[in-house]
Amino acid sequence: MAGQRAPSQLDVARLAGASPQTVSRVAKGESNVSEALRARVMHAMIELGYRPNAAARAVRLGAFRAVGVVYNTLGPVGIHRSLEEISERAAERGHATTLIPLAASSTRDANGAFTRLSEMSVDVLIALIADQLQADGSLRLPKGVPAVVIGPPVLPGASSVDFDQAGGAELAVTHLLELGHRTVHHIRGPENSFSASARMLSWASTLSRHGRRVPPPERGNWSAASGYMAARRLLEVQKPTAIFAANDQMALGAYRAIQEAGMRIPEDVSVVGFDGIDEVAMLVPPLTTIAQPWDRLGSEALRVALSMGSGAGPETVIIPTRLVVRHSTSTPKGVS
Structure with a gap:
């Protein structure tokens, strides 16, 4: 019903005949609860429609399990592939992917996007910025959020992943x-x-x-x-x-x-x-x-981002390209 209060941990505890601390331990998946008591608590959660608070759990665990991606265009085919790779590999690791588009390729707009992502509670930031952003000292990363730039190293303190x-x-x-x-x-x-x-x-x-x-x-x-x-x-x-x-x-x-x-x-x-x-x-x-290799670009960006999220320092990764010779090139006329 509209306006009805969401069930609380205390409601679950009352219905299950358990303490709020026990309900908390069950919600966190801790093992120091008897199976009989765990079953009662789980049954009460289902009956009441109780959902553990994700934000509170994130604060408790120190992670939101979310990857933020800032981008300014999805036009190029390679950008699509890299973004798909980031999203798929993140999902495999239990992370959601949050996308924030830039309205314009400017330092001001990038700073605004970074701020919005930090407000959305992400663990790491990947900047998929195809156009040039001036490294004029006014570009500001959100505090406490490890960042990876897909492209050249333009942000101090951020990692960089790019092709050669x-x-x-x-x-x-x-x-x-x-x-x-x-x-x-x-x-x-x-x-x-x-x-x-x-x-x-x-x-x-x-x-x-x-x-x-x-x-x-x-x-x-x-x-x-x-x-x-x-x-x-x-x-x-x-x-x-x-x-x-x-x-x-x-x-x-x-x-x-x-x-x-x-x-x-x-x-x-x-x-x-x-x-x-x-x-x-x-x-x-x-x-x-x-x-x-666009898929490798995405997977490397995610790897570096999550590594920084676990405490590692910034990296600069250069991915090799390769020449694929087909039939549009040949010896010019007059050259044997």
């Missing part, structure tokens, strides 16, 4: 140079992205180490449409033989621009993507890409 962005870009560029391309053109991701910046810097430094010309990068925003427009600009001005797109979606857009220009992949232009989403294996031709 630079190493992956180096693999892509080196692969194309070894095929005989004189240089590699790049479609970069948005300027406010740590991963896009890391991939672009590695692309440029790899070309420089090999004594190759570093052409101006074309800007994209992770979308296939931006990759299409960037590739059109490249084809009009630069006449590339090799394109490294900072993600698979932009590589998909580049495919369309190349084919509309009457050129063939890989005979006229070789293309390499980054991310390793399943769909690019179905392109014609299948896309060569840098694969990232």
Whole structure:
């Protein structure tokens, strides 16, 4: 009935003919209660519909058995996979997962999300923040809540779990140079992205180490449409033989621009993507890409978070990427 008082521990004790202390021991699963008395208390709990107070139990045990996740987008396929892995592995360990979205990629909004999570009583925090947050000293983690950033180490006192962005870009560029391309053109991701910046810097430094010309990068925003427009600009001005797109979606857009220009992949232009989403294996031709193990990213973030929750210090974890060679890359024309 509406307005009816929830049954208390004292109500259970009266019905079971036991002390409140005994009811408390049964609720906590302690063993120092006779089976007969435990059965009476359990029966009284069921009859009254009594539920032990979760918040009080959390205070008593020192844990809420909840993982908080702050995120600013669920658009990329990899974010979905990582979040699924966090949720599934957390559930296996008896933890709930609480999600808090960011309205904007700003320090102020991130601080607000961190505060909301701390008010929701979580044991650990995982920040799934794809866009760049300025480490200007005003970003504040909730006190007493261990935190893991999926991405570069931008928060003092927090752990970091990320892919080897630079190493992956180096693999892509080196692969194309070894095929005989004189240089590699790049479609970069948005300027406010740590991963896009890391991939672009590695692309440029790899070309420089090999004594190759570093052409101006074309800007994209992770979308296939931006990759299409960037590739059109490249084809009009630069006449590339090799394109490294900072993600698979932009590589998909580049495919369309190349084919509309009457050129063939890989005979006229070789293309390499980054991310390793399943769909690019179905392109014609299948896309060569840098694969990232998204499930491992999620499981490592959770492992580190729960480890910190048990008293361990912060960690920095870099997960290797790998080159998956398919049929979108080949030796350029005129090179035997």
